[in-house]
Amino acid sequence: MKYIDEYRDGELAQRIAERIRDEVRPERQYRFMEFCGGHTHAISRYGVSDLLPANVRMIHGPGCPVCVLPIGRIDLAVKLALEDGAILCSYGDTLRVPASGGLSLLRAKAQGADIRMIYSPSDALKIAEANPEREVVFLAIGFETTTPPTALVIRDAAARGLKNFSVLCCHVLTPAAIEHILAAPGQDPAAVELDGFVGPAHVSIIIGSEPYAEFARRYRKPVVIAGFEPLDVIQAILMLVRQVNDGRAEVENEFVRAVGRNGNSAAQTLMDEIFELRESFQWRGLGEVPFSALRIRAKFAAFDAEKRFDLHYRAVADNKACECGPILRGQKKPTDCRLFGSVCTPENPMGSCMVSNEGACAAHYAYGRYKDIEVVAV
Amino acid sequence: MTGRSPVKRGYVRPLNFRDGVVDMGHGAGGRASAQLIEELFVAAFDNPWLRQGNDGAAFSPELKPGERMVMATDAHVVSPLFFPGGDIGSLSVHGTLNDVAMGGARPLYLSASFIIEEGFALADLKRIVESMGRASRDAGVPIITGDTKVVERGSGDGVFISTTGIGIIPNGVETGGHRARPGDAILVSGSIGEHGVAIMSKREGLTFETEILSDSAALHGLVAQMLAVAPGLRVLRDPTRGGLATTLNEIAGQSGVGMLLDEAAIPVLPQVEAACELLGLDPLYIANEGKLIAICAEEDAQPLLDCMRLNPLGEHAVRIGTVLEDAHGFVQMQTRFGGRRVVDWLSGEQLPRIC
Numbered sequence: 001m002k003y004i005d006e007y008r009d010g011e012l013a014q015r016i017a018e019r020i021r022d023e024v025r026p027e028r029q030y031r032f033m034e035f036c037g038g039h040t041h042a043i044s045r046y047g048v049s050d051l052l053p054a055n056v057r058m059i060h061g062p063g064c065p066v067c068v069l070p071i072g073r074i075d076l077a078v079k080l081a082l083e084d085g086a087i088l089c090s091y092g093d094t095l096r097v098p099a100s101g102g103l104s105l106l107r108a109k110a111q112g113a114d115i116r117m118i119y120s121p122s123d124a125l126k127i128a129e130a131n132p133e134r135e136v137v138f139l140a141i142g143f144e145t146t147t148p149p150t151a152l153v154i155r156d157a158a159a160r161g162l163k164n165f166s167v168l169c170c171h172v173l174t175p176a177a178i179e180h181i182l183a184a185p186g187q188d189p190a191a192v193e194l195d196g197f198v199g200p201a202h203v204s205i206i207i208g209s210e211p212y213a214e215f216a217r218r219y220r221k222p223v224v225i226a227g228f229e230p231l232d233v234i235q236a237i238l239m240l241v242r243q244v245n246d247g248r249a250e251v252e253n254e255f256v257r258a259v260g261r262n263g264n265s266a267a268q269t270l271m272d273e274i275f276e277l278r279e280s281f282q283w284r285g286l287g288e289v290p291f292s293a294l295r296i297r298a299k300f301a302a303f304d305a306e307k308r309f310d311l312h313y314r315a316v317a318d319n320k321a322c323e324c325g326p327i328l329r330g331q332k333k334p335t336d337c338r339l340f341g342s343v344c345t346p347e348n349p350m351g352s353c354m355v356s357n358e359g360a361c362a363a364h365y366a367y368g369r370y371k372d373i374e375v376v377a378v
Numbered sequence: 379m380t381g382r383s384p385v386k387r388g389y390v391r392p393l394n395f396r397d398g399v400v401d402m403g404h405g406a407g408g409r410a411s412a413q414l415i416e417e418l419f420v421a422a423f424d425n426p427w428l429r430q431g432n433d434g435a436a437f438s439p440e441l442k443p444g445e446r447m448v449m450a451t452d453a454h455v456v457s458p459l460f461f462p463g464g465d466i467g468s469l470s471v472h473g474t475l476n477d478v479a480m481g482g483a484r485p486l487y488l489s490a491s492f493i494i495e496e497g498f499a500l501a502d503l504k505r506i507v508e509s510m511g512r513a514s515r516d517a518g519v520p521i522i523t524g525d526t527k528v529v530e531r532g533s534g535d536g537v538f539i540s541t542t543g544i545g546i547i548p549n550g551v552e553t554g555g556h557r558a559r560p561g562d563a564i565l566v567s568g569s570i571g572e573h574g575v576a577i578m579s580k581r582e583g584l585t586f587e588t589e590i591l592s593d594s595a596a597l598h599g600l601v602a603q604m605l606a607v608a609p610g611l612r613v614l615r616d617p618t619r620g621g622l623a624t625t626l627n628e629i630a631g632q633s634g635v636g637m638l639l640d641e642a643a644i645p646v647l648p649q650v651e652a653a654c655e656l657l658g659l660d661p662l663y664i665a666n667e668g669k670l671i672a673i674c675a676e677e678d679a680q681p682l683l684d685c686m687r688l689n690p691l692g693e694h695a696v697r698i699g700t701v702l703e704d705a706h707g708f709v710q711m712q713t714r715f716g717g718r719r720v721v722d723w724l725s726g727e728q729l730p731r732i733c
Contacts, residue, residue, distance in 0.1 A: 010716045047717015230715045367719040370708040
C-alpha cells in the first residue's frame with residue numbers, strides 16, 4: 001500500500017539495524033522509553049526489538065490512553081449508563097477496561113446498559129440528535145491527539161443548542177506525564193534510569209516539538225519524536241544512540257513529514273477555548289499527577305457530564321498483585337507480574353496494561369510471549 | 379395445499395411480495411405457513427423431496443467400502459442481511475457446504491430452517507430465498523427439507539437462517555485439524571479478509587466506501603480437485619470467524635505443533651489492507667467465507683498449489699508457512715520488517731484501536 005509499505009521496508013530496516021549495531025558502545029546500556037502505546041504496538045507487531053543489539057532495551061511507557069485511565073473514571077461512566085440510563089458512547093478499547101465490581105462498559109452492556117462504540121466523537125453527536133429524549137454522554141479519553149475532536153463536538157453541540165449531550169472528560173497531557181516520570185527517580189530508588197525517549201507521534205502533530213525542549217534540557221535526556229511506523233521507530237532509536245554517544249540531550253524530530261516545531265495552532269486554540277487545566281488528575285499507575293489533565297471550562301458547563309450529573313470521582317485501588325503501576329513507569333516488565341498470563345490475560349484483563357493492544361502487557365502477551373519460553377526446533 | 383376451501387374453491391390470494399410483510403400466521407403451521415412454503419420455498423428450491431411436502435426427506439446414499447458420511451451445521455445471523463458480494467441466503471448455503479467440504483467430503487444434501495421476525499418484508503425474504511436457491515443450484519446440492527418459524531417483532535433481527543449439510547468422505551481421506559505434522563507446508567487458497575471488511579463497510583456507524591466484495595463461495599469443487607492430486611492432504615479448514623490467525627491456532631492446538639508464517643507471503647488485497655489500516659484492524663483476524671487453509675506434506679505442496687491455481691477459487695493460492703515442532707503450540711510469524719512475533723488467538727471481538 002502506497003505511503004505505508006515504504007515505512008515497513010524490511011531491507012531498509014536491516015540497514016538501519018546494522019548501523020545501530022556498529023555505533024552502540026558494547027560497554028554501556030541504552031535504555032530508551034517509547035512513551036506512546038502506538039510505538040509499543042509497532043515494536044511488538046513488527047518485531048523491532050529482534051533487530052536491536054542486546055544492550056539496547058526498549059521500555060514501554062505510559063502513553064496508552066486506556067491504560068492510564070483509573071478504575072474510578074470507568075466507574076463514573078458505568079454509573080451513567082446503568083443508573084442514569086444515559087446512552088454512553090466511547091472508543092472501542094475503552095469498553096473493555098475493567099471497572100469496580102467485575103464490571104466494564106462491555107459487561108454493563110450485557111446487563112442492559114446502552115453502550116455504543118464509536119469511531120468519531122461526531123458520531124456521539126449524531127446519536128444525541130437522533131435520540132432527543134435520551135441523555136447521551138461521550139466518555140472522552142486520550143492524549144492531545146484525541147482532544148481537539150472532543151473540543152470540536154462540544155463547540156458544535158453548543159452552537160446547535162443540544163440539550164441532551166455531554167462529555168465525561170478524561171483527556172490527559174503528555175508533557176506532564178513525561179516530566180512526572182523523569183522527576184520520579186530522585187524520590188523513588190526503584191525507578192529505572194532512562195537514557196532517552198522516543199517522543200510521541202500524533203500528540204506532537206498537535207503540540208509540536210517545542211514542549212519537550214524544556215525537560216530535555218533540564219533532565220539532560222534526549223528526545224526523538226518518531227512516527228508510528230516501524231522504520232520511524234528504528235530510525236529514532238539510531239538517532240537516540242547517536243545523541244547518547246555524543247553526550248547530547250536535544251529534541252530531534254524524525255517525524256518531519258507531520259510534526260513541526262509549534263504544532264497545529266488551530267487545534268491548540270480550539271482546545272484552549274473549551275478546556276482548562278485540572279490542578280491534579282489520578283493516572284492509573286502513576287498516581288496523582290499535577291496539571292496533567294483537562295476539564296471543560298465553566299462556559300461550557302452544560303456539556304460537562306461531571307457537572308450535569310453531579311458526579312464525584314472516587315479513587316479505587318488496583319488489584320494488590322497487579323504491577324501495572326511499575327510497568328507503566330518502566331520499572332518492571334510484564335513478565336515480572338505474578339498475574340501476567342495466568343489470572344490476567346486479554347480475555348480477562350485484571351490490569352489496564354492488558355486491555356488495549358497498545359498496553360505493554362497485552363502487546364507482550366499477544367506478540368512476544370513465546371520469547372519467555374524455550375521453543376524447540378525453530 | 380392450495381385450494382382446499384369448500385367455500386371459495388380454488389381461491390387463495392397470492393402472497394404480496396411487493397410490500398407485504400411476514401406476520402405471526404406465517405409461522406403458525408396453518409394455511410398461511412403452507413402458502414409461504416409453497417409459493418416461496420418450494421418455488422425457489424424446487425426439487426422432488428420438497429415437492430412431496432413431507433416433514434422429512436428420505437434418501438438412500440450409496441456408500442462404497444471405506445467411505446464415511448459427514449454432517450455439519452451452521453447458524454447464520456449476519457448483519458446487514460445484504461452486503462457487497464452476497465447476502466444471508468447465499469452465505470447460509472456456502473457456509474455449511476464449506477464445513478462439509480472441509481471434512482474432505484462431497485456434499486449431498488442441505489436442510490434449511492428460518493427464524494423470521496414478524497414484520498419482515500416479504501420482498502426481502504424472497505430475495506434471500508431466491509439467492510439461496512441459486513447458490514444451492516450452482517453448487518449442485520439441493521435443499522431437501524426445512525422449517526420456518528416466526529418470532530414476535532423485537533425477538534429477532536430480520537431473519538436468522540440455520541443450515542445443515544451432509545456429504546460423503548471418500549475412502550482414505552482424513553482432513554481433521556489434529557493431523558498437522560512438523561515439516562508440513564501451510565497453504566492458503568487466496569487473499570484474506572474480504573468477507574469481514576465487506577460486512578464492516580456496511581455496518582451502522584461505520585459505513586465507508588469500498589469496492590471490496592465478500593469472497594463468499596462454495597469450495598467443495600476445489601476440495602475435490604485438491605484431493606484428486608493429494609489424497610493424503612492432512613488438514614483442511616476454512617478460516618471464517620476469527621480469521622486465518624485463529625484458525626491456525628486451533629489447528630496448532632489440535633495437532634500439538636507450532637507454526638511459522640511468512641508475513642510477506644500472506645495475500646491481502648490492497649483495499650482490504652487500507653480498510654484495516656484505517657480501522658485499526660488486522661486482516662489476519664478478519665473472517666473469510668470462500669477461502670481454505672490446507673496443510674500437507676512438503677512433497678504435496680507444489681502439486682497442490684499448481685492444481686488449486688487452475689480453479690478460479692484457488693487462483694491466488696500460495697504457501698504461507700511451515701509446521702514446526704513446538705509443544706507450546708505457538709503460531710509465530712516472520713514479519714516483513716525482519717522481526718518475529720506470535721500470531722495469537724483472537725481475543726474477544728476485534729475492537730479497533732483508538733489512536
